[in-house]
Amino acid sequence: MRVATRAVVWSGGLFALLCATILVSAGLGPVRVDVPTVARATLNTVAVPAGLSVGLSDAALAGLSVPVPSVDVSYTGLFSFDVPETEQLIVGRLRLPRIVLGAVVGFGLSTAGTVMQGFFRNPMADPSIIGVSSGAAVGAVAVIAFSLSAPLQAAAFASAIVTAFAVYVIATENGRTPVATLLLAGVAIQTFLGAAISYMLLQSGNSMEQVVVWLMGHLSNSQWSEVEITLPLTVLLFVALLAYARDLNVMLLGEEDAHALGIDVEWTKRILLGGSAVITAAGVAVAGPIGFVGLVVPHVMRLIVGPDHRILIPTSALAGATFLVLADTVARAGPAEVPVGIVTAAVGAPFFLFLLRQREVHSL
Amino acid sequence: MIRVDSAARTFGEVSVLEDIDLRVDPGEFVALVGPNGAGKTTLLRVINGLLDPDEGEVTLDGDPLSELSSRAVSRRLATVPQDTHVGFSFRAEEIIEMGRTPHRSRLDWSDDGDPVEAALERTETTHLRDRRVDDLSGGERQRVLLARALAQEPDALLLDEPTASLDINHQVRVLNLVADLVEEGRAALAAIHDLDLAARFCDRLVLLHDGTIAAQGPPETVLRDSQLADAFETETAVTRNPVTGTPTVAALSDRPDRDSHVHVAGGGEPGVEAVRSLWKAGFDVTAGPVPAGDAVVSLCDQLYIEVTTAPAFRQPGEALDDALTNARAAEAVVVTDGPGGQLVAEATDSTVQVRAEGHGSVAARVDGGRVDDTAVPALVTAVTEQLDGGIRSNSPGKNAPHK
Structure with missing residues (x-):
């Protein structure tokens, strides 16, 4: 039980750290709220799904009104502590959605980064390596620049998935997907999409600033509705990827060895790639391509807990969530609000360099 | 399985x-x-x-x-x-x-x-x-x-x-x-x-x-x-590896390819030296007659060399005839001091001789004269020179005389 025990102890500790960070973060900002009040307000906000109702709503598509089935989930609060209305509003409506979304995005990006670094056996791999972020950016920038009526997040998510799938198809021949081909196809597609994004940026006119902010990665104006979709999707995919953690360990020995140890290599690659692509797309769609979280956090955690993905995936995910909440707190409550992507890069890179100098990183 | x-x-x-x-x-x-x-x-x-x-x-x-x-x-x-x-x-x-x-x-x-x-x-x-x-x-x-x-x-x-x-x-x-x-x-x-x-x-x-x-x-x-x-x-x-008792293989990629047949007459240490050095130098070698159990026999076995043996301490009789057939067909005959050598020397007009001297060192002689005391290269040189000189060149080998 040693591995499972270690995973639970590390994850438990990091989860507690994440919760503490969320509570402290929610108290910080233009209006300071003390931690006990934050805690009560947070608990008041906690809700569980109480019912499902499926209805039809009209969506405009190409000038026509098309009925689209929509799922309404009703939530019921679990607690009702006594909290002043202003504080409840600030914490529950303004700060928590953003903080929780930040945590979910950080969680997802770090999970995907960990899996991709192992998958590619390459320390430079990050969640966007197969073009997910560039793909999302194309969708999002198109929506902003050309004022399309499609919802931004949905467009970003869809174009991210399409891009990742295209990279996979390009790199696959006769049912086999060599990792090196995948990597290079991803780089080429990213470059190509970079051109498209730059062109749209030039054409974006008045919305250019909005495009730039999106491209930097941001969490402002986050809504509970975004959390409602991103959180379950991220957790679900995280569980799926965690289920393949042992297979990923064996894949680190090389595909030939993995095959000799009974791993269905191509199937496992599809699961790992698909899971990482979707979890990344879910995060990038709501927060933009926040850099460095998915690259640095897995490295740091690998130095601490070792290369076993059964421990590395959950600890990286929780550490990534904590890191992004902290970075967004700086971005949000600092002297001037900046996109969180600037903070993650500005803080993450020097910290990583410090680690490089302190502890020799000779392999993944 | x-x-x-x-x-x-x-x-x-x-x-x-x-x-x-x-x-x-x-x-x-x-x-x-x-x-x-x-x-x-x-x-x-x-x-x-x-x-x-x-x-x-x-x-x-x-x-x-x-x-x-x-x-x-x-x-x-x-x-x-x-x-x-x-x-x-x-x-x-x-x-x-x-x-x-x-x-x-x-x-x-x-x-x-x-x-x-x-x-x-x-x-x-x-x-x-x-x-x-x-x-x-x-x-x-x-x-x-x-x-x-x-x-x-x-x-x-x-x-x-x-x-x-x-x-x-x-x-x-x-x-x-x-x-x-x-x-x-x-x-x-x-x-x-x-x-x-x-x-x-x-x-x-x-x-x-x-x-x-x-x-x-x-x-x-x-x-x-x-x-x-x-x-x-x-x-x-x-x-055969003397310690493990299992076969060991030596690659002899450096053995040149010479199209000349040399017969070595006589066994013992000089015979072994002569067979080894001539074979390594690329000659087609035959040997005999030597007494059964002679060191030359086991060497020839390992190198797939045809060797005629005679029962030890007896007149070589039939074996000598076989050996002489080989010797006459060869372009050069090397006669050693070892057992059996002299019999061939008498029956053929051999001009290259090998003698054991001192502790296993071997000297080659050509026409009764001593060539060199570093015998292995000397023997090969002597045989080559003899072949080039056309003394016994009745087959058109690669090292046949430049007429």
Whole structure:
């Protein structure tokens, strides 16, 4: 039980750290709220799904009104502590959605980064390596620049998935997907999409600033509705990827060895790639391509807990969530609000360099 | 256990394996030998299911490989890879535990310790369990990978060059271990470069050449097979290692090709020296008559040289006639001081003589005159000069006179 025990102890500790960070973060900002009040307000906000109702709503598509089935989930609060209305509003409506979304995005990006670094056996791999972020950016920038009526997040998510799938198809021949081909196809597609994004940026006119902010990665104006979709999707995919953690360990020995140890290599690659692509797309769609979280956090955690993905995936995910909440707190409550992507890069890179100098990183 | 039936495999246009029939039974340690590029690794990959054969079939215990999942295959068959580089900082024990992968469900994270402990003990790697694999030496890492294979609890082992990166001590230890495992009833098939090691540890050798099985059987037979020289494109000499008692092979790629026949008459140490140096210099050599049991006889046996023997302490009679036939057909005759030499000298007009002098040093004489005291090159020089001089050149060899 040693591995499972270690995973639970590390994850438990990091989860507690994440919760503490969320509570402290929610108290910080233009209006300071003390931690006990934050805690009560947070608990008041906690809700569980109480019912499902499926209805039809009209969506405009190409000038026509098309009925689209929509799922309404009703939530019921679990607690009702006594909290002043202003504080409840600030914490529950303004700060928590953003903080929780930040945590979910950080969680997802770090999970995907960990899996991709192992998958590619390459320390430079990050969640966007197969073009997910560039793909999302194309969708999002198109929506902003050309004022399309499609919802931004949905467009970003869809174009991210399409891009990742295209990279996979390009790199696959006769049912086999060599990792090196995948990597290079991803780089080429990213470059190509970079051109498209730059062109749209030039054409974006008045919305250019909005495009730039999106491209930097941001969490402002986050809504509970975004959390409602991103959180379950991220957790679900995280569980799926965690289920393949042992297979990923064996894949680190090389595909030939993995095959000799009974791993269905191509199937496992599809699961790992698909899971990482979707979890990344879910995060990038709501927060933009926040850099460095998915690259640095897995490295740091690998130095601490070792290369076993059964421990590395959950600890990286929780550490990534904590890191992004902290970075967004700086971005949000600092002297001037900046996109969180600037903070993650500005803080993450020097910290990583410090680690490089302190502890020799000779392999993944 | 492992059975390959008329398997073939091509890569693009190139046929790498053709019509391979192979069986490895439980309790049998079989070595796959052959030159670089003969298809050894490809055959191993076809057997472990990494590559599908284009034609033919591989069966494990009667079950076609194509109908087994890779998980099912890896419960019966473990592969010890050639590349012992493991790029990640896993601890040795974690690597060995990965051998349990085919036996456990995806979500079962418990350590089912016993097979891992047994593998650690068996491979004497218990003291390495907490070391990081990338800090281990090549020999230690190879043992860890063998332990990983054992943790799979397989019935059969495939090993790709298990000794390639090891020093002589670890080569023997690793192969000894495999031989022990085989004795317990497992089957093992190993691609091995080193023919001596293969002959020493394996029950059977399978010689692969250009994608086909050129010869197979007990080591003594395969190593003496003329197919061996063809496969490796070099002359080989097989001798018996006096310590291990198993055949050892020397490649003689540096032996030049001369089209001249030289007969060596006389045995003993001078005879051995003469036969050895002339053969190494590329001459076609015949020898005799020598007494049975003479050192020249065993040397000639190893080099596939025709030698006529006479019963010891008797007049060589018939043997002398045979030897004289060879001597007359030869372009040069070398007569040594050893037993039997003088008889030929009297019957032919030999001009090259070899004599033993002092402690095993040999002097060559031409026309009764001493040539040099560094006999081996001198003898070859003397014979060559004699042939060039056309004294006994009645056949149009390469070294025949420039008339």
